[in-house]
Amino acid sequence: MTAPLRLVLFDVDGTLVDSQGSIIQAMTASFQAALLPVPGREAILSIVGLSLPIALARLAPDQSGSVQADLVEGYKQAYNAHHLENGAASSPLYPGALEAIEALHGVPEVLLGVATGKSQRGLDALIEAHGLERYFVTRQVADHHPSKPHPSMVQTALTETGVHETHAVMIGDTSYDMDMAAAAGVAGIGVSWGYHDRSVLTSAACVIETFDQLPAALANIWN
Known part of the structure; x- marks a missing residue:
């Protein structure tokens, strides 16, 4: 199957x-x-x-x-x-970020994308600076959507990839990310190392402390 x-x-x-x-x-x-x-x-x-x-x-x-x-x-x-x-x-990758991206990219049925408040110009420059061009099949930016937590970014990513919302997750550090995920009907995984305190990530299905915990979090959500 x-x-x-x-x-x-x-x-x-x-x-x-x-x-x-x-x-x-x-x-x-x-x-x-x-x-x-x-x-x-x-x-x-x-x-x-x-x-x-x-x-x-x-x-x-x-x-x-x-x-x-x-x-x-x-x-x-x-x-x-x-x-x-x-x-x-100017914007270094967090420890484990690249390894997590590469591991997920290596799974045939997993597609990767970004949903960010950055502009298209800002995101493209960042992706190029870190050599991440080949990883993300959908890139949703502030230029084309209402601001988070409106679900438009996630909804468009789902449409572009053909993935059902029950098979998608949104990973982020802010309440805006988790509320956007909830509004779009997808699971949210919060991260503790970002700019919002974990106490406000109330819409998250779970909160991880390091990227090493991501595989288990995804398995729990999808299984």
Whole structure:
């Protein structure tokens, strides 16, 4: 009997790569350029995963729409400049991430994808920097979808791959990832090493501490 196709979707920032240094630096540069007080580290990390316009609206709720739009553009410019200067070092892979991707990629019935609040440009640059081009068959980014936790990214990935939601999982570090998964009817696996405390990952089927625990978590969900 042929095994059903499975889909494993990864969030990026805080799940596959530790990009907090780049994010905080770019957000700091954006607010300083607009002559506004810079939000604290915890506040900045709390919005990672949201689409940029939503994120900046939360960080600068008292500012006008035009100022928020300027902050978005300032962030993009600062982030891209930092990435060009530092390459893969600006967002290093977490320990075990590459090994987990390679192991899953080696299973014939498993397809891999990403669902991220990054832009297409940002995701493509990151994937190229880490040499991950061949692994992900579906790439869902903020340019083409409502912000997480709206289920659009997951739903589109399911449609593109032809995988049923009961055979898919979403892996992420934030409540936005887990709530998006739940809204799309797929299981969510939370990770403890990212930017949201595990206590807020209430929609997750389980939370793992290291990538070594991922195979067992997937087996429990699919079996």
